[in-house]
Amino acid sequence: xxxxxxxxxxxxxxxxxxxxxxxxxxxxxxxxxxxxxxxxxxxxxxxxxxxxxxxxxxxxxxxxxxxxxxxxxxxxxxxxxxxxxxxxxxxxxxxxxxxxxxxxxxxxxxxxxxxxxxxxxxxxxxxxxxxxxxxxxxxxxxxxxxxxxxxxxxxxxxxxxxxxxxxxxxxxxxxxxxxxxxxxxxxxxxxxxxxxxxxxxxxxx
Amino acid sequence: xxxxxxxxxxxxxxxxxxxxxxxxxxxxxxxxxxxxxxxxxxxxxxxxxxxxxxxxxxxxxxxxxxxxxxxxxxxxxxxxxxxxxxxxxxxxxxxxxxxxxxxxxxxxxxxxxxxxxxxxxxxxxxxxxxxxxxxxxxxxxxxxxxxxxxxxxxxxxxxxxxxxxxxxxxxxxxxxxxxxxxxxxxxxxxxxxxxxxxxxxxxxxxxxxxxxxxxxxxxxxxxxxxxxxxxxxxxxxxxxxxxxxxxxxxxxxxxxxxxxxxxxxxxxxxxxxxxxxxxxxxxxxxxxxxxxxxxxxxxxxxxxxxxxxxxxxxxxxxxxxxxxxxxxxxxxxxxxxxxxxxxxxxxxxxxxxxxxxxxxxxxxxxxxxxxxxxxxxxxxxxxxxxxxxxxxxxxxxxxxxxxxxxxxxxxxxxxxxxxxxxxxxxxxxxxxxxxxxxxxxxxxxxxxxxxxxxxxxxxxxxx
Numbered sequence: 001x002x003x004x005x006x007x008x009x010x011x012x013x014x015x016x017x018x019x020x021x022x023x024x025x026x027x028x029x030x031x032x033x034x035x036x037x038x039x040x041x042x043x044x045x046x047x048x049x050x051x052x053x054x055x056x057x058x059x060x061x062x063x064x065x066x067x068x069x070x071x072x073x074x075x076x077x078x079x080x081x082x083x084x085x086x087x088x089x090x091x092x093x094x095x096x097x098x099x100x101x102x103x104x105x106x107x108x109x110x111x112x113x114x115x116x117x118x119x120x121x122x123x124x125x126x127x128x129x130x131x132x133x134x135x136x137x138x139x140x141x142x143x144x145x146x147x148x149x150x151x152x153x154x155x156x157x158x159x160x161x162x163x164x165x166x167x168x169x170x171x172x173x174x175x176x177x178x179x180x181x182x183x184x185x186x187x188x189x190x191x192x193x194x195x196x197x198x199x200x201x202x203x204x205x
Numbered sequence: 206x207x208x209x210x211x212x213x214x215x216x217x218x219x220x221x222x223x224x225x226x227x228x229x230x231x232x233x234x235x236x237x238x239x240x241x242x243x244x245x246x247x248x249x250x251x252x253x254x255x256x257x258x259x260x261x262x263x264x265x266x267x268x269x270x271x272x273x274x275x276x277x278x279x280x281x282x283x284x285x286x287x288x289x290x291x292x293x294x295x296x297x298x299x300x301x302x303x304x305x306x307x308x309x310x311x312x313x314x315x316x317x318x319x320x321x322x323x324x325x326x327x328x329x330x331x332x333x334x335x336x337x338x339x340x341x342x343x344x345x346x347x348x349x350x351x352x353x354x355x356x357x358x359x360x361x362x363x364x365x366x367x368x369x370x371x372x373x374x375x376x377x378x379x380x381x382x383x384x385x386x387x388x389x390x391x392x393x394x395x396x397x398x399x400x401x402x403x404x405x406x407x408x409x410x411x412x413x414x415x416x417x418x419x420x421x422x423x424x425x426x427x428x429x430x431x432x433x434x435x436x437x438x439x440x441x442x443x444x445x446x447x448x449x450x451x452x453x454x455x456x457x458x459x460x461x462x463x464x465x466x467x468x469x470x471x472x473x474x475x476x477x478x479x480x481x482x483x484x485x486x487x488x489x490x491x492x493x494x495x496x497x498x499x500x501x502x503x504x505x506x507x508x509x510x511x512x513x514x515x516x517x518x519x520x521x522x523x524x525x526x527x528x529x530x531x532x533x534x535x536x537x538x539x540x541x542x543x544x545x546x547x548x549x550x551x552x553x554x555x556x557x558x559x560x561x562x563x564x565x566x567x568x569x570x571x572x573x574x575x576x577x578x579x580x581x582x583x584x585x586x587x588x589x590x591x592x593x594x595x596x597x598x599x600x601x602x603x604x605x606x607x608x609x610x611x612x613x614x615x616x617x618x619x620x621x622x623x624x625x626x627x628x629x630x631x632x633x634x635x636x637x638x639x640x641x642x643x644x645x646x647x648x649x650x651x652x653x654x655x656x657x658x659x660x661x662x663x664x665x666x667x668x
Contacts, residue, residue: 053625057407057408058407060406060407060408060409061403061406061407063409064294064406064409064411064412065406067294067412068294068295068411068412071291071294071307072295072305072306072307073307075291075307075308075310075311076307076308078311079308079311106208109207109208110208153244161208166214166227167212167213167214167226167227168210168211168212168213168227169210169211169212169213169276170208170209170210170211171208171209171210171211171278172208172209176209180209183287183312183313183315184313186311186313187311187312187313190311
């Protein structure tokens with residue numbers, strides 16, 4: 001019996017099935033490739049979006065920081081300038097013609113509120129006024145004990161008048177006066193600076 | 206100008222308090238300057254005054270102070286801080302002193318930190334909607350400009366992230382004035398403070414924000430002043446510069462702990478859980494510094510954050526806060542444990558001013574009805590879940606099963622959103638409609654028929 005035609009038929013059928021499987025495989029591979037490409041594209045887009053968002057955040061952080069650092073630097077510079085002006089003024093204040101009288105009035109004004117012993121503390125550089133203050137306070141004619149002491153903690157000038165019996169210190173130092181007025185003084189200096197920068201003659205003196 | 210008097214008669218130091226004898230002409234609540242032997246300056250306030258003696262609380266704490274060598278000056282006025290628009294972008298301590306390495310802003314404008322609660326007659330009723338970009342808030346517990354809406358949270362829950370997200374995303378749709386964020390932290394850890402600074406910096410908000418920090422290791426007494434200094438700057442910016450100011454205060458529970466500590470130092474009779482009897486009025490003096498003024502452009506909106514010890518909403522701090530504020534946003538442990546962010550509890554959260562700030566011309570016509578229906582439907586979900594826990598899910602009716610599906614979708618899609626996700630009110634309402642469309646039309650009994658016709662999407666149920 002000749003099996004050739006049967007074999008051929010089986011062969012053909014097998015080849016057809018193989019071709020179909022290959023075609024299906026190719027389709028499947030194509031689909032997988034497409035899915036893969038789509039997945040890669042999605043991932044790329046996600047990463048891109050995340051990176052862009054991260055970059056925006058970093059950019060925003062840098063911009064923020066730059067604006068703030070500039071603001072702080074400007075403030076620090078102005079502050080240093082104000083400090084220098086204030087220190088210059090305070091260094092020269094002892095040679096001001098009204099300083100002696102200020103010191104005498106400050107000591108006398110405080111001492112007048114103390115019924116018992118009085119201790120006046122002066123900056124070491126103001127020692128020259130010690131005797132004068134001592135005399136001025138004694139003129140009142142009372143019998144209080146008056147002591148004049150040097151106090152290194154007083155730098156710029158002025159005096160501390162101590163009422164040890166009542167635990168009070170009358171503070172008339174220039175440091176304290178400046179401390180109390182610092183905000184206004186800083187504001188005025190800044191105003192003068194701004195006016196000068198804008199070319200206006202300052203009216204705030 | 207007469208000499209300033211410094212007192213050296215300290216008779217005792219106890220906790221954050223010092224006792225000064227032999228004083229004259231000192232007022233209650235006056236600010237006090239305390240200089241130790243080295244001249245270092247601290248600030249305090251008189252708490253009690255009689256003819257000869259004053260009790261002073263020292264904001265920076267009394268450690269290192271001694272009875273001898275300490276000098277005390279009664280300044281004769283209440284605590285004031287400098288205020289200026291230039292204070293924005295900076296970081297301050299609880300007393301309003303800069304701690305970011307640069308000097309204090311140059312201004313001669315000073316304001317009393319105690320402010321004054323706004324006169325009821327001068328108040329403008331809050332109406333403008335603030336879009337936070339968070340659906341659970343915008344959709345169901347809308348924040349209104351000038352409102353005080355606290356976040357009731359618990360230990361470990363993401364209240365700080367929510368607050369940072371609000372600070373970053375908040376904007377007013379119906380107004381064009383500048384929007385500013387003032388952030389005050391009381392008793393928080395440094396990492397929390399750093400998180401807020403970084404978050405504001407990254408989002409570009411820091412340049413128009415100011416941060417007041419009284420950290421966990423700062424003297425507890427400073428925490429009592431911190432919200433007041435922050436609100437003082439907020440009042441200046443809102444009522445003198447015409448800005449919209451969002452004030453975030455965290456954590457008010459730490460503030461109340463500090464109040465309790467001080468109260469017991471003073472030997473006062475304790476009230477509930479050891480808090481002083483005046484806790485309510487003290488909290489009111491902070492919370493009432495929010496609102497809008499008639500004829501003014503600016504406003505102060507407050508979002509205080511408080512952690513409820515053991516998640517107990519009946520604890521005195523959330524309890525009394527709830528009396529004063531206009532609603533609350535409650536964070537729910539169960540949602541948090543499910544990994545849902547933000548875990549804003551649907552039912553106990555409430556915004557009392559919401560109804561006046563939403564609707565046509567402000568958000569969208571259907572907003573109120575959608576919110577009411579979501580509340581009602583989610584409440585039903587809670588009841589059905591309780592029933593299912595007893596009888597089992599299989600025994601539920603078909604409608605009940607639909608509600609369960611709605612409940613899950615509501616939590617997973619409406620409530621849940623990303624920390625970076627900023628949803629517009631339209632997006633929020635559309636998501637709300639998608640959730641409601643899971644339910645049969647007949648179940649939407651709080652919504653007008655015409656709105657159902659317009660927004661109901663039956664395809665959502667099949668999707």
